[in-house]
Amino acid sequence: MKADFPLKDEALLPTSYRGCPCGGPRRARAEPGPVVIALAGNPNIGKTTVFNALTGLRQHTGNWAGKTVGLSWGNYCYRGMRFLLVDLPGTYSLRPLSPEEEVTRAFLWEGRPRVTVVVVDATALERSLALALQIMELSPATVLCVNLTDEARRRGLEVDTRTLARELGVPAVATVARRGEGLAELQEAIYRVAQAKRGLQPRTLYYDEEIERMVEQIVPLLPDAREDPGRARWQALRLLEGENIAGTGEDIKDLVERLRGDRAGELSERIMCRLYRVAEEVAGKVVKRTRLEAFDRDRWLDNLLTSPWTGFPVMLLLLAVLFWITLVGANYPSELLARLFAVGEERLMALSQEWGLPLWLKGLVIEGVYRTTAWVVAVMLPPMAIFFPLFTFLEDLGYLPRVAFNLDGLFKWAGTQGKHALTMSMGFGCNAAGIIACRIIDSPRERLIAIMTNVSVPELQPYRRGFMRVNCVLHPLFRGGYRVRAATPQGLSLAVGG
Structure with missing residues (x-):
């Protein structure tokens, strides 16, 4: 997959990227175009936050795995020099096994950026350094941005950036991107590497x-x-x-x-x-x-949430609590909305009588469009407004990746993977959201299986007080032994192939 991005022709750049936006000396006009800087790193470590802080763009940031699917770019000016910062998709390696890895490697190989900024996670440095070492082999003009140092300190970890820079032979800057800490030092390091004012001697990785x-x-x-x-x-x-x-x-x-x-x-x-x-x-x-106690506490939580003996009971308990809050909590706003819409329908009917509207128009507009829309809003909006924020809260806590880890073995037996469980959970709030969430699954075959099964996940909707109304999109279609088997992940795995 080739990264389609203009690198050298300034005429191809948006008008807002031309010239020096900082108000200072426009020395960059003598250059054919801005200095291209690639921004790479693992998913969910604040890479996009670094991008937004440097460029001033308000790109959406989140904790959803593989959120950055394509290329995003923005510009900034430092010391009169224009920089075009390209936010590459989050990836764990440069092996072209997924679309994100293909785009990242294609850009580094074919685009040849002047400098590559690799954002590494201070809380999981070993994992991030594996990607940094691969990028340094391809792009020696590298700057390490050690992000999330505040979170590392909270966990009792400290990263010696001087020793890290000496070991790898490239600049290493500690940052807390969400608070703007260390960004000035990062800009200076990028500037010096781009100007070749800093003698880089990146570490060469030798094999057997x-x-x-x-x-x-x-x-x-x-x-x-x-x-x-x-x-x-x-x-x-x-x-x-x-x-x-x-x-x-x-x-x-x-x-x-x-x-x-x-x-x-x-x-x-x-x-x-x-x-x-x-x-x-x-x-x-x-x-x-x-602080060893902070590190031990995190390890204890990981062992509790991922152990086969305790992970599944905790998962089922949290899911039950999530369902209970959604169903019980949605009853009250659902009834309130239903009453408000009923009052509105009565007034509309009274107005139609006064205006003498024909019966067919009254039935079409009031009893058809209005009543249907009112029912959908009253029944579906409250549970969705409760379920998805709670689901997002679990995501922000970092619990959902552990759920995927726990269920990966079971879903592999059915022909898919642990990420499928997360997309199915989204389907309890809305089948459409469960289908859209399937984009996080890399394999086209497993993504197809997830899409075909997620449409049959029952949606949580209030139906009278204390009861759940199960709304299954394909409920009438899957009746009988063969069709029920075909609707399961394992049956679809056999149907799709593999």
Whole structure:
């Protein structure tokens, strides 16, 4: 998947991006265009918040996994230089296994940004460094933005950014993006790297002897071997892993095939193991635990919520409480709305009598359009207004990813994955929301199964006091043994294939 984004032609940029918006000296006019900065990082670690803080744009921020699906961009000016900041999709690696990873890697490989800012999570540095090391291989002009340092301190963790910068050979800046802390230092680091005023010596990741011998034979044959040896080395490693890089000559492909044979999977595993081992070593040197009790409390909560013995009872209890609050709480506003709409209908009927409206128009407008709309609003709006904020609250607490983790094994047995459980839960509030939520599932096959099953999830609607009205969109369609089996994830898995 190619990232469709103008990089060099200023005429292709929006009018608001031209010139220097800061009101200072417009020295950037002498340049052909703004300095392109890529912003990369894992999902849900404040990357989009950093983007909004630097550019002043009010892009929607949230905790939903994989929220940033495409590319977003904005500009800012610092020291008279224009910067075009591109917010890449959140991803955990540069392997093109999902659309987000494809877009991110395509932009870094084909777009060649001047600087790449990698936002890393101070509370889970080891996981974030795995992505940072991969990006540094492809884009050595890297700046690390260590975000969520306030949350790390709350958990009893402290990140030594000086040691981190020394270990990786690139600038590392501690930030709290939502409060604006460290953003001035981040802008200065980006400026210095873009101006090449800071001598960067990024750490080169070396692998075992066999892989290094293969790389040494492949690199001299690649087009970027002289101008950019780092890119050539990255391309050689990807070819050894069995990937097909556009523009690779047939002679190079034949050489790679002779060197690796049928061991592409094995070489890829060795490369990734080495990368994660280095990330673990670096994280161990720069992360210090200042308060063990805070760290132990988080671990205790994780063990409680993800244990097979306690995780499922807690999940069922929270789901029952969520349903009870939704059903009981929705009865009162639903009755109130129904009464208000009934009064409105009576007045409309009285007006129609006074005006002498024909019977067919009265039936169409009042008894048809008005009564149907009033019923839908009175019945569906209250439970949705209660259920979705509560569901969002659980999401903000970080509980929903743990639910997906707990249910992943069961849903794999049915042919899908744990994320399917989250989309099904959304369907209790509204089937349409449950279907739209399926976009978080990467696999097209599993996404199709989720869409076809989520439409049959019963919606929670109040129906008299103390009772739940089950509204299932496809309820009349799934009757009989075969059709009921086809409506389950396992039955659809067999129908779709796999």
